[in-house]
Amino acid sequence: MERERWRLLVRGIVQGVGFRPFVYGLAQRWQLSGFVLNNSQGVQIEIEGPPTALRSFQQALRSELPPLAQIDEIQVTQMATHDDASFVIVESQRQATKHTLISPDTAICADCLRELFDPQDRRYHYPFINCTNCGPRFTIIQDVPYDRANTTMRAFQMCAQCQHEYHDPLDRRFHAQPDACACCGPQVHLTMQPGMGMETSISATAIDQAAAFLAQGKILAVKGLGGYHLACDAFNEQAVQRLRQRKQREVRPFALMVATTDSARQLCHMTAEETALLESYRRPIVLLEQREGQQVAPSVAPGYHTLGVMLPYTPLHYLLLAACQKYFKPDKPIVLVMTSGNISDEPIAYRDEDARTRLTAISDGILAHNRDIFIRCDDSVTRITRAGPQFIRRSRGYVPEPLTLPWSISRPILACGAHLKNTFCLAKDKQAFISHHIGDLENLETLLSFKEGITHFKQLFDIQPEVVVHDLHPDYLATRYALELDLPKIGVQHHHAHIASVMIEHGLTETLIGIALDGSGYGPDNAIWGGEILQANLSDFERCFHLAYLPLPGGEQAIRQPWRMAATYLSAAYGPDFQQLDIPFNRHLPVQTWKTLEQMIERHLNCPLTSSMGRLFDAVAALLGIQLQVQYEGQAAIELEQLAITCTESQPCCYPYYISTSTGEMNVLPMIRAITRDIEQHIATATIARRFHTTIAHLLVTACNEVRYQSGLQKVALGGGVFQNQVLLEDLMHQLRRHSFTVYLNKKVPANDGGLSLGQLAVAAAR
Template sequence: MTDARRTRITIEGIVQGVGFRPFVFRLAEHHGIAGWVQNTTAGVVVEAEGDARRLASFVADLTGKAPPLAVIVSLATEEIPPQGGTAFAIRYSEGSAGPVRVAPDGDVCPDCLHELFDPADRRHRYPFITCTNCGPRYSLITAVPYDRPNTTMAPFPLCDACRTEYEDPRNRRFHAQPVACPECGPRLRLVDADDRDLPGDPVEEAAGLLSQGKIVAVKGIGGYHLAVDALNDGAVRELRRRKARDEKPFALMAPDLAAVRTFALPDAVEERLLAAPEHPIVLLRKRPDNPVSPLAAPANGYFGTMLPYAPLHHLLLRDRFTALVMTSGNLSDEPIAYRDAEARERLAYIADAFLVHDREIHTRTDDSVIRVFRGNPLFLRRSRGYVPREVRMPVEIPAVLAVGAELKGTICLARGDRAVMSQHIGDLKNAATLDSLAETTAHLQGLLGLTPELVAHDLHPDYLSTAFAEGIPVLPRVAVQHHHAHLASCMAENGLDGEVIGVIFDGTGYGRDGTVWGGEFLVGGYGGFRRAGHLRQVPLLGGDAAVREPFRMALSYLYDAFGADFFGLSLPWLREIGEAERPLFLQMLERRINSPPTSSCGRLFDAVAALTGVRGRVSYEGQAAMELEALAEGSATASIYPYAIVRNDVSAEVDFRLMVRALAEDAAAGRPGGEMARAFHNTLAAAVTDLCAQIRAVDGLDRVVLSGGVFQNKLLTEGVFQSLADQGFHVYTHRLVPPNDGGLALGQAIIAGYGARKGE
């Protein structure tokens, strides 16, 4: 070609192990392009030669028609001298400096799903069917580069038929590292707790046990699930008893969207999320008179629902069940079980049988959980399907390891303008979860090839994550205030720099003054902050006991609002507190015995839930607030309770004593609980808007970020968002990481890195 041109194309992102090179090969053949494609540790390099028109179409299709699991972060082109030739080749990989990107675990693609149920296909009903467009990645990779010997598929040599597919660039299984078939791949077994095989076809027998109301532990992509028939009251009740999980909602798995619509009311966005390659758990509003056992999600208006994302799930569910409970394979507060011997030991007294296989899970990954807010996903837990995707940051920082806080543990590794959050690790309250934190840190550092220059952790001195950071030798440590990290996390994922107003509402965070913060109005950015306002502090009656028993917080707020005579109020739940306990509680409040002051908004929700008779004790974190929100959603009242904002020389205090008095009067008068709950949400949104307006008048800031676990509450978040927007504020919420402590490590990383870059 006399007008031939040659272009070198450098592509970064998730472009390895997702069929990208054969995609480029086929694309080059289609456009009549000569040259080659090659993996590097930084991504993919392509040299493409052809006339200008064909080259332009080829480059456009690289991004416009990329494989479903590919994520292109950057694409750079450079014109180089033509070399001639008409062939296009796939070259062997070579090493080079640069960040490594590993693909998350994906679902089953339509092609593989068709083959799974095609009696004429050699992989008919094979529970490990996969190709370059789907299947496990992050959970089975042991090292980089992403090649079969560096995965848990290494023990399974390819048969001749699979090798032919694996080596053919025109085949969708070209270099699909987990590729296998019944002849050469992993095998399925149904066993008892002693690892003894149970007779019959494993899938058929497991399905039979589930139909009989039995509990089956199912080994999935990133760990074990405990499964029962979701429509069987007795089975769900027995699972709760054995798992020691009294009321916390169970996740459901339905075979398809048609089945989901029989028990839930998904909208178009929720259906797209359910069917996306990540297949998260999505919170869906319950359909009235749905067939699911009421014990699956008691006192809750939503079902956490997902679709099958592994071939084995499809085999278990199709044409058999409307939905299965698919809850994490663990006892309460433990990490999800993922190693076979460990699972049999830990789940022996829960499961009646174990549906297992011999493909090892290298990295445990719990299911991701999402709810939809204003048409966008809002993560409650970011894990399988999304990890280890990068989050782009608006500033560049040195290499940092951030280890999160205590609840909803995650880590973050960041360098330059890229941050990678780990999968959900769990609540760091025991040695097992701490071990998981250490394993995750080592594994992710190895995959990313990142050696941190400093480590960031929470300001709280007693968190296990703080102790973990202190145990890392040599590295400098940066203690980051909890709510500052929340503010920075929301700023970072929204690409914000400079200063903003941060409304940070959560349950607990160690404050600079040594008290328990949680209802904060901050002004600042990555370099620092000041506390511009907060909710009025009340005693945390009994310390941690107040988290488990919301009625204690109601007592604290009543004491603050009415004084020592509050036990004389005509409230039914107050009469349930024994005469012997009353003087003890009163003494604790008056003398602040084991009752440190707190500004926590999470504890305010608990107080209102108890005050209005919703719940005085909880069996899981956030239960009272969730049930208060569900109750409020049933009312359309626009009423607002009175409140006050009290200013001093340095900050402001939101005082809800007037609201508490009005709530107590309404509760005594028998006002419907839904109206009281909705009015409380309205009041909190109004108070947030008022104080933000006062801060704007002083600081001139009109950008507000909303972060902290309380902003998982959709009703409150929508109310605050709209009220602030109506007053001309630019409001930012989380979309890429959770607002709860699961997103905290991102904020810790950018604060620590920003300070190091500035030499602070």
């Protein structure tokens, strides 16, 4: 019988996901001989047998993958036959260069969940049950190949039973690196503050005791996969308010963890697509529309029509929620606030000592364990819009899965990302590794997290960048970091990067129209951009239209106090006599402060010019009395959107505006005057908010039509944080399509600054 021997090098997510036992099983099915092993390139297979069986083996390799595996490439070469007697799994090999991909951390699988609650199973109620189809990956790995010695699980010596499973190719836990049981693996411990009736509990009862404390209204820090959460009973208003005060997070919504999908349905309306996303093995937080009359504490999401909901994703979460059923009121579903373990603006705590230092002042106790987290990783946040799924934050469950680029890049690149909602991106060949959510680079702790993350990614994926890319703003910490590196540097304008991130996602290289809307981005003219219509390709752009410049009185202070932009717009629309207008805004205007700001504007002192759409949203929100001061950038705009959602006007009218084709200015002062008239006539604020959104969509479509008239361009890319506004996004997409434009937006990375590093990479690669 004719025999051939093939060598296959398989690249992709093929380590730590049950790929070698899967290969072993296929080899047994077709009675093939040879071997399989992990190395720093991926998985190497040498397989021998009849050519028809080899072809069937290769076809099944792609079509029958384990749940977490992903094949990007298979290189096949023919070899001389060896006449091996059998097929075996060989120990991993380390090589000089690395091409291995790492699976994200994933939720507990159905098989492990069944065993977790099976009293006859030896892992019954063991909080760290996992197999090759689920569990921690990215947050415990220190190096590749993905072997136990290269993870934080190396501290735990497997018992005889676990060793047997680990070495059995037909077992679901074959080479599951975090494999353990209650005899040999990590353990949970509960430590309560003095005066809580106990100090430390290290036993199976720790989870039960934690549930009892939560039922009493206590706040607990709970160690998860990528860091600590802060948890409390979501129905207990006093507990939620205490958490807000201690965490110094006054208004941003808290995420919720519910025990089941049915529990989520009791709180929110859910489509089939939202349900599938919620239940996926990635387990993101999903933003869902609240049901009227649901009884979650008002302080969970004050002023919002949505709730951020996630299902449990670790065995510890499942056990904690199950234990809560014994202590919580039976007439309500089990719902816990499960928010990031930090004080606002700081990175999430993930090291135990750090948690004890930073979270003790917030929590009444800490439910932790002794399996170390090597790298922090926040929860991902997603939602489903009429335009499809959209990331608000891409992190746990998705990172470090690379994005495949539409073409290979010639040199390895590091893109340092933005100042706010920072991510970085390392890329080589056709793969872009976008980091987990780092956060706002406004303090030393977050900057250290940024630097540590870059170092880890460089080692893990063997990328030594030859070019570094940065934002144009000279004072951003990410920019300063880039400028200090001894590498060739490329500066990329902020809004060009937003549009480029959309283009590279969709493999677009031609020039198109880009609508870039956000709060702030440094412009080449030293102004603060943010309401831009561009003609852009990947290497360059031309600014076609922008919101007419206005001063930003007091610089960043105007971001925290939206009334400043409202007064600036009123002053531009009416002159200094705007204070005579009979509108509620003027009754709350800090007159003396405004007089000082007027003098600063006249003298051009700390009043940079801005074309920011985010600041226009702030101004209108303040005019309507929604927010005169905010706790975080975007708060006023979000609350303006929430108000617009409640509008009952079937066909909201459009306010006037003016576009100058000679100066490229989009002038919205006619709209400001019309809004003021509506306020004077006591038109409902929800109606005004909705009309404003409609007007902005009309304004942008008109500008795009002007660009098309001059250029013939039909494709439009939407980028920037303003496109997290669902009302505006859906209205604008509908109108653009009605005018025969083809519309593209981010699907794989956030439209906000969390996706900026991908756009920076795209521009640098094109240049």
